[in-house]
Ligand code: ATP
């Protein structure tokens with residue numbers, strides 16, 4: 006049943022309690038990872054409602070992901086005994102979509118606007134660059150889109166940017182032109198891109214005070230989790246929402262003393278990992294200045310992790326400058342040591358992860374209590390291969406997933422075209438998909454006709470006969486328009502029986518358009534897989550209908566466009582979770598595998614050129630470590646296939662920042678067999694901190710083309726981390742030579758490519774098949 010008042014406060018420490026019961030206009034909770042920040046937010050919401058101080062509809066709680074929102078909703082439901090309907094617990098983006106759907110008509114959009122994801126945005130920018138025949142001075146489409154995104158997050162729209170742009174710089178002038186065309190195209194398409202969702206809501210509030218006031222009155226308590234990762238636009242949105250409603254006195258509503266909404270934010274500067282997307286740590290640092298009279302509560306007890314894990318985390322993060330030192334402690338006890346592992350390759354590392362997971366499972370740990378983290382999505386390939394081979398149930402969260410596949414994009418474009426007849430991007434995508442003989446010239450003609458006549462793209466299609474095209478093409482266009490019209494009928498709210506389920510609409514579109522048939526007709530096995538994916542989407546819509554009996558097509562499109570990194574529609578529990586470190590924020594698992602702890606991955610090679618990059622990467626590492634409750638595994642590989650080539654990898658500089666006594670290093674099985682010329686293992690050697698000598702093997706190798714890395718670690722440290730650093734030196738190999746490999750057995754060299762430290766042998770192994778080996782460090786010998 007519902008928690009009593011005491012139960013709400015029980016199981017909270019005094020500082021947490023203070024934060025739950027404090028009643029003032031502004032409250033900031035700053036604390037390290039796992040100290041119960043999110044828990045405090047949840048209890049605070051429950052306490053407000055339980056005490057009769059707020060209606061559920063007066064609460065706006067912002068979380069970082071949809072998954073976090075779902076979890077919070079569930080926990081509040083548990084505390085209150087019922088899921089409080091009407092309570093807004095959502096991400097910034099979903100909250101803004103809800104507001105925009107209701108209010109978009111105020112400023113020239115319809116409520117059925119489309120939401121463009123980053124891929125859509127890039128596609129649009131690309132088309133604009135082409136249409137304008139713009140010279141982008143070497144900037145890529147992604148860079149142009151990135152700049153637009155950054156400006157939007159800073160609430161700089163195209164006109165204000167243009168006012169301060171430097172038009173004598175042709176580059177800047179061209180950017181303004183692209184930005185302007187992009188903004189116009191979005192408006193014409195009745196579409197918002199992802200960044201617009203926030204910034205346009207802010208503009209809406211500023212331009213229409215009576216609209217803002219509606220929400221200022223409605224939300225009396227605003228709570229924001231992960232405040233350290235809010236960007237300027239999100240900050241501005243909160244400012245707008247917490248302003249006192251202007252006509253308050255006139256309206257004579259005394260219920261809340263005439264002030265603005267109460268604001269509670271929680272965060273941890275050490276976990277700020279989205280600066281690259283415009284997150285501004287100053288929002289948390291300057292909170293007390295922005296909201297005078299704010300109460301600040303510090304939490305210091307960590308309830309998540311063992312002392313060993315926590316000590317490692319504290320030690321790593323203490324290397325970042327200009328931060329306030331926190332004294333996180335735990336009552337849980339030391340727990341087991343962190344396990345370190347160095348593999349020969351990414352596959353070797355993945356095999357280690359799979360083996361350890363099997364052991365944990367035997368020890369009684371559930372799969373869904375285990376997570377594997379990595380810095381870049383490309384690292385999943387090796388992991389997935391091994392996991393599949395080991396029949397280990399897993400799922401990948403986020404990344405280039407289902408909804409980014411071309412066939413799913415096609416199917417979604419059909420649905421979008423039905424919902425939003427102005428969306429030229431969606432319509433152009435399906436115009437000749439499947440092939441109908443409608444070429445790019447016709448496509449452009451339709452677009453300019455729509456613009457000239459000031460009608461929707463759909464209307465232009467209906468009027469295709471006016472374009473003077475051939476009878477076949479005209480027929481094809483009319484047929485598609487008729488299909489879309491028929492589907493639109495199905496989703497008309499005043500249709501008898503209400504709107505048809507989304508699955509029915511999708512089935513109609515996919516069948517009548519011939520899309521699925523066209524995939525089935527080819528012999529391409531990939532098309533077969535694509536057809537299955539479309540069926541999977543159909544299953545998703547059915548599931549959506551089951552969970553949302555009144556859910557409309559628009560609801561479905563909104564849900565899909567907001568599926569954030571962490572979110573999977575199917576939240577099955579019996580699987581190991583794979584995700585990037587960015588996705589891991591706010592989550593916790595009994596056991597965590599942090600893979601690829603190497604230079605160039607962590608810190609990522611791109612971060613070196615960014616100001617503050619390495620410090621942000623260190624925070625990312627800190628976030629990863631602090632997800633673990635009981636077991637933490639840090640792994641790396643000596644060679645890593647990345648960017649299409651196999652390169653020598655070096656241990657991450659951050660590994661040195663963990664006290665040696667906290668980690669037990671294990672060898673790769675492949676490296677356990679000692680080879681002539683390698684140095685003795687020095688696993689227990691004491692490590693001198695902070696002194697990096699030359700004289701390490703890596704140091705000596707640097708002239709041979711090994712990428713310059715971090716400060717060179719001392720030899721014994723390097724050995725301890727990586728096991729034996731192999732060095733086959735100038736082992737001569739010719740096509741035809743026979744070799745023996747520790748793991749793969751005997752084989753024949755077919756080819757040798759590359760030079761110096763990057764020489765690669767292409768070997769046909771008798772048992773293991775063809776492999777490419779980096780000669781320098783492969784555990785091989787000539788026979
Ligand atoms: P992060 O910074 O990673 O988001 P957080 O500060 O939000 O962490 P929570 O996720 O709220 O921390 O809490 C971490 C874990 O500790 C959760 O499992 C939570 O249930 C538990 N916890 C928090 N406070 C207490 C408490 N007073 N007693 C027992 N368990 C607690």
Ligand code: MG
Nearest residue numbers: 042043230591
């Ligand atoms: Mg949290």
